[in-house]
């Protein structure tokens with residue numbers, strides 16, 4: 001393949017993982033921004049989402065893959081949201097949302113979820129069949145003696161499912177934005193984020209807000225995971241990468257800033273994918289981690305936050 | 310009646326309120342005077358439940374407030390305008406006021422009433438709170454508290470750093486409120502302002518409440534002012 005089509009292909013493939021990363025990182029950013037909790041177990045909510053998606057589709061093999069997948073896309077995030085809600089009530093709330101103790105507590109949750117997953121579903125990587133998977137060829141332009149001509153480079157294609165992942169993620173992200181900016185719940189969350197004491201003085205039950213935010217954060221990670229399992233298999237140790245990348249994105253984006261998180265997800269997701277294709281995945285990760293280190297030194301408030309604050 | 314009897318409270322191990330008692334009746338303006346660090350703001354935080362008591366009690370018409378969760382205080386129609394305003398900075402004026410309305414499920418009639426008291430807010434509704442001028446911020450902060458349609462309003466240094474015309478507007482609003490039956494607990498450094506709008510003055514010193522006197526007596530006898538505030 002020539003360089004142009006090759007770059008386009010790499011960009012499209014990276015866009016798929018970027019979309020999933022954006023969903024996962026937004027979940028982490030919400031939890032950090034509103035609750036000030038650094039959730040080290042966030043990647044395990046991703047893992048649980050993926051493993052539950054496999055389990056749900058496995059129960060529904062009598063139906064078409066599309067039905068099983070659709071059920072998983074709704075049910076798995078709901079289940080993970082419930083697990084996250086319970087984690088908040090049983091663990092995070094009990095340590096009073098103290099920044100340091102919650103880190104230790106969520107490290108504990110990380111191992112608990114991993115081991116439960118291992119003991120319940122086993123150590124094998126589990127595939128999920130995509131609901132649809134048509135390969136779509138993509139045209140390219142080249143200059144010939146007669147001028148511009150369209151042609152179909154061999155190997156330049158993407159599956160319909162991958163395009164759907166991008167589209168569904170965008171719809172979900174727009175949904176998150178609408179809830180936060182246009183609804184009563186969103187207003188309550190933003191007020192709690194900005195001044196929790198005054199929010200309480202105005203009757204806001206912040207612990208209830210925290211429970212719901214933690215549930216939503218887990219559910220968002222699970223949604224990303226359900227979308228990715230038809231492409232990558234579900235496995236009890238799969239939570240590490242999404243956790244690392246989400247942290248990188250949230251730090252670059254400016255802790256708790258949602259628009260910053262989205263831009264950072266785009267930068268990290270796309271560059272990570274491109275470097276992985278053209279060089280190596282390890283180099284991609286090294287560079288991303290290095291970038292975070294530099295940002296923490298030079299712009300600890302994030303790449304995009306106004307320097308006055 | 311809003312009543313504090315013998316309250317004590319601490320930030321961690323640092324005890325700041327030792328024994329504070331005072332009361333505000335409906336329609337009454339009670340001003341708390343004391344030096345910097347005397348515990349005026351802490352007293353207000355204690356009423357709102359933001360500073361837990363180690364002794365004493367706080368009641369509204371006989372109902373204990375101090376044993377309730379923080380978020381229940383607003384339901385008893387006690388509203389708070391904190392020192393330094395503390396608007397939600399990244400919310401618009403409208404959204405800040407909505408938070409107030411939501412606290413007790415008040416409707417747009419209350420909002421209309423608030424905008425009548427502070428017409429300037431009407432033009433600023435869609436502006437982010439942190440971009441408002443100081444005077445506008447104070448109006449929005451008082452407006453937000455009034456949106457819960459309070460029976461008791463706690464105002465912590467509402468005129469701090471504001472120009473005379475806005476100070477006058479706030480004083481006017483306070484007297485309007487008290488005429489309509491709202492009890493106001495006011496912390497205020499401007500002695501002249503205190504003497505013109507307060508019914509009672511409660512002195513506080515190092516976390517202990519001292520004399521409570523009618524404001525009128527201070528106009529002729531300034532010895533208490535000298536003793537507790539140094540003016």
Ligand SMILES: Nc1ncnc2c1ncn2[C@@H]1O[C@H](COP(=O)(O)OP(=O)(O)OP(=O)(O)O)[C@@H](O)[C@H]1O
Pocket residue numbers: 320323325343344345346347348349350351352392
């Ligand atoms: N968050 C806090 N942690 C520890 N100590 C505090 C805290 N807030 C206030 N204090 C201390 O409590 C005491 C009373 O403070 P408070 O703010 O109630 O005083 P104040 O009368 O409102 O003073 P000012 O006139 O300066 O507003 C002070 O000694 C102060 O240093």
Ligand SMILES: [Mg+2]
Pocket residue numbers: 349350351392465
């Ligand atoms: Mg004060």
